[in-house]
Amino acid sequence: MSSHTAHDEHHAHDDHHHGPEPGLMRWVYTTNHKDIGTLYMLFALLMFFVGGALAMGIRAELFQPGIQILEPELFNQFTTMHALIMVFGAVMPAWVGFANWQIPIMIGAPDMALPRMNNWSFWILPFAFTMLGMTFFIPGGAPAAGWTMYPPLVLQGGWNLAFMVFAVHLMGMSSIMGAINVIVTILNMRAPGMTLLRMPLFIWTWLITAFLLIAAMPVLAGAVTMLLTDRFFGTSFFNAAGGGDPVMFQHVFWFFGHPEVYIMILPAFGVVSQIIPTFARKPLFGYESMVYATASIAFLSFIVWAHHMFTVGMPLTGELFFMFTTMLIAVPTGVKVFNWVATMWRGAMTFETPMLFALAFVILFTIGGFSGLMLAIAPVDFQYHDTYFVVAHFHYVLVPGAVFALFAGAYYWLPKWTGHMYDEKLGQWHFWLSTISVNVLFFPQHFLGLAGMPRRIPDYAVQFADWNRISSLGGFAFGLSQLIFVYVVYKAIKGGEKATDRVWEGAHGLEWTLSSPPPYHSFNTPPKVTEAEAHS
Amino acid sequence: MATATHDSYYVPHGTKWPIMGSIGLFLMLGGFATMLNGANAGKTFMAIGALVIITMLFGWFGQVIRESETGAYNAQVDVSFRMGMIWFIVSEVLFFAAFFGTLFYARIYSVPWLGGEGMKGVATGPVLWPNFEAAWPTNGPASVGGAFETIPAFGIPALNTAILLTSGVTVTLAHWALKRGDRSALCRWLFATVALGFIFLYFQGVEFGHAYGDLNLTLHSGIYGSTFFMLTGFHGLHVTIGALMLLVILLRSLKGHFTPERHFAFEAAAWYWHFVDVVWLGLFIFVYWL
C-alpha cells in the first residue's frame, strides 16, 4: 500500500522532467543516453586532436634524417602517448558514444538500461586522461616505453609508471561499465518484435564488442598491476633472476591487446553494414552470415595473440599455432567484405559523404587486412617485425579503417542527432582530402618497412629520407583536413537545412521513425517491430 | 503490497554520485601514485579520496535502496540489475584469470625453460644461469628474497576451504529462508555467513603473519612469492568486499527489507560470495596443494 503513494510520487516526479536540466550541470549530472553519447563523442574528438598533435610532432621530427625538434627521449614519449590517447581516448570512447546514441533508438528503448552507471563510465574518462596527460609535467616525463608497456624497459622510467598504471585502471573501469551497460541494454531493453536476428548489424557488432571488452579489459588491468608491483612492491613477475619472465608480460598484454583491435574495428563493421544498404538501396546481403562472421572473429581474436611475439623466441609449435589461427581470421573477414560488395552489386547507388567514407573503408581496410595477413606468416614476420611495415599495417586498419568508419557513421547520423543536414559539399571535401592524404601518409611506410626502417626511432639512415618526407607531407595534410570535419559538425549543430525523420530515402530501422532530433526520452512507449522495418 | 511496481522502465534524472566517485578515484589513485614515488603529500590526497569514495558509495547505494523499497523498479529493471551483476562478476573472473594464467605460464613454461629444458631452454637457461635447476616453488636463479618455506595445504588453507564452503551452504540456507518468508532464519544464516567470512579473513591474516614472520615467504620471494601473494591477496580483498556486501544485506534484512519474491540485492551479494568461493577452490588446488 505504501508503494502506491510512492508510485504516484514517481509519476509526479517524472512530469517535471520532460526535457534536460537547465544550465551547465546538465552535462555533469545527466543520465540521458543522448547527452552521454554527445559527451563521449566530443571528448573523443578532443582526444583525436590531442593525439593528432603528437602525431604531427612525430612526423615533423621524421621529416628529415637527424634530430630536429624532438630529443629521442621526448620522441619516445610522443609515440607512447600518441598511441595510448588514440586507442583509449579517441577511438574507443567515440564508439561508446555511438553506442549510447544509437543503441536505444535502434532497438526501441527509452534509454540505456543502467543510466547512472552510464554517467559514471563517461565521467571517469576526463579524470583518467588528466592523470595520463599530467605525466608530461612530472619528474622523468611521460611514459616512453611504447603503449605496449613492455618490461623491463617500462620499469626503468621516472615517476610516470604509477600514473600510467592507474590511468589504465580507470580507463578499464570505464570500458567495463560501458560494456555491461551495452550488453544489458541490448539483451533486456529491446522493443517487442525486435528478435535477436532482427537487430541491426550495428547492434550485433556492439553486443559482441562488449563481450570482448568484458573479457579483455580485466586482463589488461591484471597485466599493469603486475608492472606496478614489480616496480614498487618487490615482486618478480617479469624478472628472470627471481624466476619470472619478461616475455610473460607480452603474453598477458597481448591476450588483451589482440581482442582490443577488434574492440576498435567491430563497431566499424557494424556502421558500414548500416550505411552500404542505405545508399545501395538494397537490403544487406547475407545478414545472418554477417552475424556469424562477427562472432567467429571475436572468438578467434582470443587465440591469436602471440602473432605479436613471433620474434621473442617461442617454441615452434607456438609459432605454428598462432600463425594458422591468425590466418584463419581472414575467412570470416573475407565473408564480410564479400557481403558488402554483394550488397552493392546492381544497387541503385548514390555517393553522399557517409557512403564515400564507407566505400573507402571497405577498400582501405582490406589493404590493412592483407598486410596483416603478410605479418601473420611467422617466418616472414621475422623480417617485418618492428619495422615501419607494421606501423603501416595497423594504421591502415585504424585510420582509414576505424576512424573512417567513425566519420561515415558521424555523417550518416549527424542529421538525426542535430536535426540539421550537414554541409554536403564540405563533407565531400573532407572525404577526398582525407582519403588522398591518408594514403600519401601511410602507403610509403610499407616501402620503408620492407626496406628495413625500424619503428619508434627518431632518426634514420639517409636512404629512407624521400619516403619519410612524402609520408610527413601526407600527415600534415591529413591533420589539417580534419579541421573541416570540426567545422562541418559545428555548422550542423548551429543550424542549416532541417532534416526529415528518415533523412536518407533508402534508410531502414527504428531510429528513422523518430523525429530529427529525437525526443529527449527516445521511445517512451516501445514500438512494435515488424520484419520490414527490422534491419536494412 | 511492496511488490507493486512501476509500469514503465525507471530512468533516473540527474545524479551527482558518479562525478563524486570520479573525483574520489582521481584523488585516491593520484595520491597513491605520488606516494609510491616517494612524496608524502600523496597520503593526504589518498585519504581524502578514500573518504569521498566512501561517501559516494553510501549516497549512491542509499538512494538505490530507497528507490527499490518504494517500488520504483519494475520487473524489467530487476532483470537489468541481475544481468549487470552477472557480467560484473564475469569481468572479475577474467581479472583473476590473468594471475592464474601467469602462475600456469611460470610453472609450465618459463621456469623449466630457465632451467634449460627444451629447445628454448637450451638457448637461454644455460647461457644466463648455468647452475639453476628448475623446481617449484622457486624464487629464481638469484634466489630473490632469500630462502623461504611454503605453507602446507593441509593446515590453515584446508581449514579455510572448509570455512568458505560452509559459508556457501549457509548463504543458500539464508536464501531458502528468505523465500519461505522466515525472516529470523534468514538473519541467523546470514549472520553465520558473514561471521564465517570474517573468520576466514582472520585465519588468512594469521597465515600471512606466519609466512612473513617465520617462513620468510614474502612478496619479494621471487616468482613463487609474487604469484602466491598476488592471488591470495586479491582473493582476500574480494572476500572482504563480499563479506561487507553480505553485512549490508544482513543489516537490511534486520530492518525488514526484501520480500520472498523480490530481493535482487541479496542474490547479487550471494552470487558474489559464490564467486569468491570458487576462486578460492582454484587457489587451494593450484597455489597451495599441487
Ligand SMILES: [Cu+2]
Ligand atoms: Cu593481433
